[in-house]
Structures are given as structure tokens and as C-alpha cells.
Amino acid sequence: MELFGRTHTPDAKRAVIDLVAVEPxxxxxxxxxxxxxxxxxxxxxxxxxxxxxxxxxxxxxxxxMVLFGWHTHADIWDFxxxxxxxxxxxxxxxxxxxxxxxxKKFARVWGLFxxxxxxYKPSKNPHxxxxxxxxxxxxxxxxxxxxTGAYHIRNWINTPAEDFGPEDLSDICSALAKKHQANxxxxxxxxxxxxxxxLIHAVGxxxxxxxxxxCLRWGKPEHPLLALVGKxxxxxxxxxxxxxxxxxxxxxxxxGGAAHxxxxxxxxxxxxxxxxxxxxxxxVDNSISGNxxxxxxxxTSRSGLTVEIGHTDAEGxxxxxDLLTAASEDNPSCIIDYxxxxxxQRVALGMELPGFFCNNPKHAHALVETSxxxxxxxxPLPLFxxxxxxxxxxxxxxxxxxxxxxxxxITAALFLQHFVKCDADWLHIDASCYNDSSRPGRPKGxxxxxxxxxxxxxxxxxxxxxx
Numbered sequence: 001m002e003l004f005g006r007t008h009t010p011d012a013k014r015a016v017i018d019l020v021a022v023e024p025x026x027x028x029x030x031x032x033x034x035x036x037x038x039x040x041x042x043x044x045x046x047x048x049x050x051x052x053x054x055x056x057x058x059x060x061x062x063x064x065m066v067l068f069g070w071h072t073h074a075d076i077w078d079f080x081x082x083x084x085x086x087x088x089x090x091x092x093x094x095x096x097x098x099x100x101x102x103x104k105k106f107a108r109v110w111g112l113f114x115x116x117x118x119x120y121k122p123s124k125n126p127h128x129x130x131x132x133x134x135x136x137x138x139x140x141x142x143x144x145x146x147x148t149g150a151y152h153i154r155n156w157i158n159t160p161a162e163d164f165g166p167e168d169l170s171d172i173c174s175a176l177a178k179k180h181q182a183n184x185x186x187x188x189x190x191x192x193x194x195x196x197x198x199l200i201h202a203v204g205x206x207x208x209x210x211x212x213x214x215c216l217r218w219g220k221p222e223h224p225l226l227a228l229v230g231k232x233x234x235x236x237x238x239x240x241x242x243x244x245x246x247x248x249x250x251x252x253x254x255x256g257g258a259a260h261x262x263x264x265x266x267x268x269x270x271x272x273x274x275x276x277x278x279x280x281x282x283x284v285d286n287s288i289s290g291n292x293x294x295x296x297x298x299x300t301s302r303s304g305l306t307v308e309i310g311h312t313d314a315e316g317x318x319x320x321x322d323l324l325t326a327a328s329e330d331n332p333s334c335i336i337d338y339x340x341x342x343x344x345q346r347v348a349l350g351m352e353l354p355g356f357f358c359n360n361p362k363h364a365h366a367l368v369e370t371s372x373x374x375x376x377x378x379x380p381l382p383l384f385x386x387x388x389x390x391x392x393x394x395x396x397x398x399x400x401x402x403x404x405x406x407x408x409x410i411t412a413a414l415f416l417q418h419f420v421k422c423d424a425d426w427l428h429i430d431a432s433c434y435n436d437s438s439r440p441g442r443p444k445g446x447x448x449x450x451x452x453x454x455x456x457x458x459x460x461x462x463x464x465x466x467x
Contacts, residue, residue: 011090016131017063019082020094021070024048030067031096041067050074053085063089076105076375080441083113088126095134104143105375107132108452111147113441117158145270146455149263150448156259157433157446161235161252165209166283169232169258173214173281176262180269182218182277196302197326199318204284206239206292211284213323218269219276224334224462226275227327227424228265231316231339232258232283239312240292253446254316256433257339258283260451264336267455273463280327282319286312298396302326303419308393310401316341317412318400321419328421333462334363335420336454338429344408345430348381354431354449355381357413363425366461371453378429378450383417384410391415 022030027048033041037056046054052069068082093103110130116123132140156164156172170186177184189210192201197213204211214232219225233254237243243251258281265279293299297309299318303325307318316339327335345355356378358364364380371378390402390411398418402411413428420426431449438444459466 014090015062016090016092018065018094019091020065020067021097022046022048022067023071023097024069032065037064051078051081053082055087063087065094066091076109077439077441079106079109080113080439083110083128084440086128088128090129090131092131092134100135100139103132103134104139106130107135107143108146108375109441111143112150115151115154115443117155117443117445119155119159119163142271145267146452148270149267149451149455152263152266153256153259153433153448153451154446157253157256159252161285164252164255165234165285166204166207166212166232167209169234169255169262169281169283170212170214172262173216173279176266176269177216177218180218180266182216182269184217185215187213197322198299199301199307199322200282200284202293202297202299203233203282203286203315203318206289207285207287209234209285211282213326214279214281214283215326216265216279217277218265218279220274221276223274223276225278225330225332226268226458226462227278227280227330227332227335228261229280229320229323229327229335229337230258230261230282231255231320231337231341232281233316233319233340234283234285236286236313236315237288239286239315240288240294241312242288243313250434250436253432253434254286254340255283256431256446257316257337257341257429259446260338260429260431260433260448260454261336263448263451264454264458267451268458273459274466275458275462278327278330278332280323282323284315284319286315301419303421305398305418306396308396308399310399314401314412317415320416324416324419325421328419328424331422332424334425334427336427336429337416338431338450340433341430342409342412344406344410344412345381346432348409349379351432351434351436352449354378354429355409356430356450357381357383357410357417357428358426359383359417359420360425363427363457363461367427367453367457370457370460371450374452374456376450376452378453381409381413381430383413385414387411388414 048069054067114127236254302322393399
């Protein structure tokens with residue numbers, strides 16, 4: 001038996017309370033209730049509406065079981081409102097009307113509900129604990145790996161830039177490589193110029209914290225090679241075209257893309273998926289100083305393409321461009337890049353729904369289906385080729401920003417596509433990585449978006465025999 005979301009063993013001195021799902025109109029099917037408990041249920045107007053909770057007492061007043069209203073078509077996040085109403089105790093979900101797949105989904109929501117960011121202000125509120133011993137050991141392990149990844153992403157994004165910079169991203173990747181016996185290299189500061197990562201250097205050179213290129217390699221060469229590419233801008237001032245106050249308040253989240261790719265790499269290695277993996281992270285600050293890069297500057301990228309800087313607050317696509325070129329040099333089967341890249345994506349889809357671009361329609365369709373099945377939605381946006389004219393430059397091969405205020409997520413993706421220098425399938429994710437308000441199970445702050453979907457999509461698309 002294991003406790004989901006906890007590392008210690010169950011407390012044998014405490015009772016385990018059954019959580020029983022009840023559909024509206026099926027109250028007569030609830031087993032194990034005596035006449036007094038049925039009267040109690042009626043007196044509390046429990047009818048099984050979605051999210052409704054009824055705490056059934058024993059004869060001595062202690063808690064016997066908890067009924068909660070549910071329906072197979074309910075939004076899984078409605079279950080977070082159920083958890084919110086539970087007293088602190090140990091619970092097990094009754095499986096009379098719940099499938100194994102339902103239980104996995106409930107467990108995921110439960111684990112995310114129990115998250116607290118406590119680095120600076122310890123949490124004083126104990127949370128209820130869910131037992132998931134009905135699931136196989138392998139499923140329990142995978143769930144805990146997924147939850148660890150989500151917790152890491154939230155913690156890393158929530159940590160202020162003062163305590164989380166490029167070197168901290170380096171330390172995380174280095175420790176991960178050591179844990180999983182992976183090869184790890186990093187290139188720091190002016191060495192980026194010597195090793196031909198000029199755009200990463202340009203973005204990060206104004207900070208007192210040196211820019212870094214981080215690379216982790218793991219897996220067997222006979223397995224399909226996946227490249228994971230993450231934007232790790234630990235704080236984004238906007239550069240010399242500085243952001244306004246409100247826009248800068250959440251810029252500690254601008255390393256959210258790197259956080260997701262690192263967490264996904266850890267998931268893949270922990271569950272030993274049969275893939276070969278290369279993780280690429282650009283760890284920088286976009287700061288302001290006398291040597292900051294300027295609008296109108298032209299840089300020669302790693303690929304050899306020259307890039308005119310359209311706006312210094314469009315720095316994420318620059319660091320991703322050099323990494324995409326480097327990743328292409330390995331001729332991987334698939335390249336996945338992730339960044340908190342454009343406000344335009346948020347305008348199109350809002351804060352909660354990440355957008356993605358893909359050069360392979362088959363993969364795009366499969367990813368949407370997988371994301372919806374795992375309640376971790378991603379939504380496709382088009383690589384609309386006519387918008388290429390928006391990133392033309394009079395003095396360089398490309399402009400880093402579009403000429404129009406519209407379609408910014410698309411022009412950013414089209415810009416990045418120029419740096420995929422191989423025939424690999426390519427997936428580009430643009431997301432907020434942030435909850436701008438609190439809801440049960442999804443507190444305000446950093447958020448894992450697409451982690452579950454990407455993991456399951458990789459497992460299904462590249463490791464079909466792995467169960």
C-alpha cells in the first residue's frame with residue numbers, strides 16, 4: 001500500500017474513510033447505509049449533484065464514509081471542489097462505480113490539490129491523504145513521477161528570480177544527469193561565442209549572471225532520438241524596450257519552457273522509456289545594462305542566418321533559434337521546443353490553454369486526442385506560410401518580429417521553423433505556464449501545462465510496445 005503524494009507509510013492508528021461516488025438519481029444504489037444514515041443523507045439534502053458532498057457519521061459521531069456527487073461526463077476538475085470539502089484524514093475511493101482510469105484521474109487531481117509553495121511561508125493547513133493501493137505498483141510509480149514533475153514545475157516557476165537564475169537551472173540539470181547517469185555539458189558566458197551560440201549570448205550578455213547553454217544526453221543509440229528544447233529566461237525585463245510594471249510582475253515565469261522540458265526529461269528517464277534523449281536549455285536573464293542588445297542590431301545565428309532584432313522583448317525566440325539549430329545537428333526523430341513565448345498566444349487561447357504548432361498533421365491530431373484524454377489540453381495553431389512576409393527584413397535574412405501587431409504567435413513559430421535544419425518532426429509549444437487566479441487544485445502561480453499530455457503522447461507515438 002502507498003500513499004499518493006506522500007512518502008511515508010499509512011498511519012495504522014487512523015481509520016481509512018471510503019469516498020463513494022454517487023450519480024444523481026441513483027441514491028438507492030448506495031450500499032452499506034443503515035436507516036439512520038439514510039435519514040442523515042436526506043436531512044442534508046444530498047441528491048448526488050456534481051461536487052456535492054455528504055459526510056456520513058458512525059453511531060459514535062465519527063466519520064463513516066463520504067458520499068460525493070459525480071457523473072461520468074463531469075469535468076475532472078470538479079473533483080477538486082470535492083477534496084476541498086473533506087476534513088483531514090486518510091481516504092480510499094470506493095470502486096463500485098469508478099473505473100481504474102477514473103481513479104488515476106482522481107489521484108492526479110488530488111495530488112495537484114495538495115500542492116503548496118512553502119519555500120518562504122510554510123503551510124499550516126494539513127491536507128487529506130488519498131490511498132491508491134487499488135492501482136498497480138507500476139501505475140502508482142508513474143503517477144508519482146508525473147506528480148513530481150508537476151510539483152517541480154510549479155516550484156521552479158514560483159521561486160523569485162533572486163533565488164532562481166541561470167546557474168540554478170544548471171545545478172538542476174547537472175544533478176539530474178548524475179542521478180540518471182546521463183552525459184552533461186554546459187557552455188557559459190563568452191565561451192558561447194567561441195562555440196557558436198551567438199543569439200543566446202546576445203540575449204544574456206547584459207546580466208551579471210552569465211548566460212548558459214545546457215545539454216543533457218541519455219539513452220541507447222538504437223532507440224528513437226528525441227530533442228527537448230527549453231526557453232530558460234529566468235527573468236525578462238524586456239531588455240532596453242523595457243516592459244511596463246504590470247507586464248513585468250510575473251516575469252519570473254519566463255523560464256517555464258525550460259522547467260517543462262527538464263521535468264519531461266526527468267519523467268522519461270525515471271520511467272525508462274525506450275527513447276534516446278537530448279535536452280537543450282538556454283539559461284539566461286534578459287537584463288538592461290550598457291552592453292544590452294538593441295533593436296535594429298543584426299546577429300549571425302548558429303545556423304548562419306542573419307537576424308535583425310525587431311524588439312528586445314522578443315528574446316525567447318532568439319535563444320530557441322540557436323538551440324533548434326544545435327538540436328537539428330543530431331538528426332533526431334522529433335524536436336519539441338517549449339517557451340512562454342508570445343502574448344498573442346494568450347490573446348488567442350487565454351491563460352489556461354497552451355497552443356502548439358506542428359509540421360506533421362498526424363502528430364498534431366494524436367497530440368490533441370492524447371491531451372484531451374488525459375485532461376491536460378493543448379490546442380493546435382497553424383503554421384500559416386503567407387505570414388512569412390511579416391518576418392522579412394531589408395538588411396538581414398530574417399526579422400525577429402513581425403511587421404503586424406496581429407498573428408504574433410504564428411509569426412514567432414514561422415521564425416523558429418527556419419532554424420529546424422533537418423527533416424525531423426517538429427513540435428513548438430507556446431504557453432503561459434501560469435494561473436492568474438486560484439481555483440481548487442490550481443493555485444495562483446506557476447502551473448504545469450501539457451506535461452502529462454506530452455509524456456503520454458511520446459509513450460504512445462515513439463514507444464508503442466512500452467506498457
